[in-house]
Amino acid sequence: MQKEQITPKKRPQSALMTKYLENVEQMSISTANEYKKRLTSFSEFVLRKYEYSLDHLIKVLRREYKSLNVYEVLSSYVAYLNSCGTLSPSTINQRLTTAMNFLEFNDVSISPRIYKHKVRRPKAIKRVKEALEKKTIIEILNACSDIRLKTYAMLLASTGMRPSEALTTSMSDYDFDSIPPKLHLRGEYTKTKTDRIIFLTQETVRQLHNWLQYKYRERRVSYYDKDSRNSVSEKRTPVRGHNDLIFSVRNSRDYQRISSTSMYSEMALAFSKNLDRMGLGEREKTSNPTNNRNRRKITLHSFRRFVKSTISDLGHYDFSEYFIGHSGSTYYRKTEKEKIEIFKRIEPYLTFHDYEELERKGADIASQLEEKDKMIQNMMRKQEQFEQLIQSLIDSGQLKPLNAK
Secondary structure, three states: OOOOOOOHHHOOOOHHHHHHHHHHHOOOHHHHHHHHHHHHHHHHHHHHHHOOOHHHHHHHHHOOOOOOOHHHHHHHHHHHHHHHOOOOHHHHHHHHHHHHHHHHHOOOOOOHHHHHHHOOOOOOOOOOOOOOOHHHHHHHHHHOOOHHHHHHHHHHHHHOOOHHHHHOOEHHHEEOOOOOOEEEEOHHHOOOOOOEEEEOOHHHHHHHHHHHHHHOOOEEEEEEEOOOOEEEEEEEOOOOOOOOEOOOOEOOOOOOEOOHHHHHHHHHHHHHHHHHHHOOOOEOOOOOOOOOOOOEOOOOOHHHHHHHHHHHHOOOHHHHHHHHOOOOOOOOOOOHHHHHHHHHHHHHHHOOOOHHHHHHHHHHHHHHHHHHHHHHHHHHHHHHHHHHHHHHHHHOOOOOOOOOO
16 A cells, blocks of 8 residues: 655644544543644654554554554654653653554554563653742742732642632632631532532632732723724723632723633743742753753642642641542541631641741740740659658668558
8 A cells, every 4th residue: 555645734634533532522621632732743753754644544553464563653753752852751751652542542452561662661750849938938929019920829829729720710619708718619620520628718818809809990991982983991890700710800802701721821921920030930950951941940839739748747648638639548538627627727837928926826835835844854853852852761760661561
């Protein structure tokens, strides 16, 4: 069979890839979008290397007398990705796994044993990521000149939510009147596809109220009136919608709500600029000096590590898993009342602007414990002196032992 000649300008849409993505989309739309990017990379490789479309490659690999070996294709794909020079080992492994899943979905058999010997994956580098110190988080919050960014960062730092999860919360998800205030995080927007309740600190609630007051403030809007052909300026107050995303901003012209995906890009960029102004925008070191796309040491996800570490260090490991949205132990089951009691104990440690007050209370408690230790040691010393006095009286014959006849 002759090769299917395809030029980059005349690249057909792969029907098999579309079918595969539709299948993945039933599980998660965001996952399907990510897989589409990875398979597009695989499609470009196949086109350059073999001058095949993806559909034609599947036909060749399915034939009984194969002119092309699937393991050679995957091994060549690894070499192709490595030659790009800007991809991390984890990204290469993800793209390779997606390509394998696509081939197996289309009935191309891959033996795990043969694959292990013939296709060499790059080993992912596991870097040590330390949790942020509380003082660093306070500095970041104080450096935020944008109230929207500050509110978003404080919400992440006090709840441990994933950055994308916080951006999907709407007005109706927040219950500010409950004790303590709480947020209902809907399962369709979480990584684990599970609903969960997140308790909010009083400090975070105050910051959210400040942001909402600013967001729905009265403002002057100018626009061009086509009828009068004049520029019109008037005051408007946005209407607070029940389903408005909490961090959405309205366009001054059409008041349309932007999507959570575009909000994440906007927030991440603003957060990066804030770090650069503070001198904390350092990036992780890489073995490839030409790769300037490596991530920063401090990201929006760093707040999540802080919350997990803080709650775990307070002796509530299982609660920390539940609080940040990990699956945790199947046997960890607490009533709502018990969860609230635990949250009240950890709330001061997830509060930032009252940090000095917390430090003062901690110092007071430490001094009280130290004073009690001194009292115990003094009592033990007196007890020892008393026992020595009794023994000396017994030795001199002035006092008889209790067991003496």
